[in-house]
């Protein structure tokens with residue numbers, strides 16, 4: 001769950017220009033007569049409306065309609081009506097009031113969004129995704145993910161990692177078949193990514209490639225995409241098929257696409273059970 005505050009403005013375009021040029025904020029979302037600007041973790045919306053410029057709407061947003069419905073069930077007594085679709089803004093939402101009368105809105109966007117997750121949300125909500133929408137990944141989004149991958153650490157900052165982006169259907173089907181049901185999720189995605197490291201460049205190709213692959217998983221999640229680490233496979237067979245040199249270390253091949261499932265959260269051990277302090 002994330003949120004933003006919408007405020008009214010009598011001149012949306014001038015307001016956007018002010019916050020962009022004077023405060024260095026990014027235009028996160030343009031909805032026509034509403035727009036949301038971003039500065040770090042601040043999402044600030046403006047809508048062309050009359051009224052007190054400080055009288056805003058506190059909007060919490062969720063990833064799915066089901067989460068909006070669940071929130072509505074929990075807050076039904078405060079809600080002004082059940083959730084419904086708003087075609088103009090491509091959202092699904094309902095309104096409520098806090099005890100002092102401030103307007104609250106609970107919604108999900110029915111379209112893709114630029115990254116907005118907090119660090120904590122990102123680390124807590126990444127799941128292995130094995131079902132994907134039948135939709136190719138927008139080129140811009142692929143580059144957004146790749147751009148974030150530049151910031152993965154590597155031994156001596158050697159940066160010897162290669163991300164092989166696989167969109168060729170034959171290659172995807174081949175990869176999906178390398179380890180029966182374990183690799184099958186690759187077939188469900190519009191593309192796959194192989195993460196490997198060159199030992200000529202990287203002093204620690206195994207560590208570098210694995211870290212880079214996990215960085216990819218987080219960057220993808222941040223950009224609204226799903227991944228799944230596919231483990232054991234005949235690495236030489238896969239490298240040959242992908243045209244990668246046999247001496248490169250291949251960490252994993254992951255499917256990449258828009259998630260079509262919200263997998264159950266697998267239980268984790270309590271933190272105390274896996275930590276030791278040597279004081």
Ligand SMILES: Cc1cc2nc3c(=O)[nH]c(=O)nc-3n(C[C@H](O)[C@H](O)[C@H](O)COP(=O)(O)O)c2cc1C
Pocket residue numbers: 126127128129130181182183185228229230231232263266
């Ligand atoms: C080294 C490694 C190998 C994995 N291999 C596979 C695999 O071959 N197929 C698969 O579907 N998931 C695979 N996974 C995903 C795990 O099953 C998954 O991370 C784990 O069940 C926890 O679920 P979560 O990622 O949704 O939190 C692998 C994960 C890791 C870290």
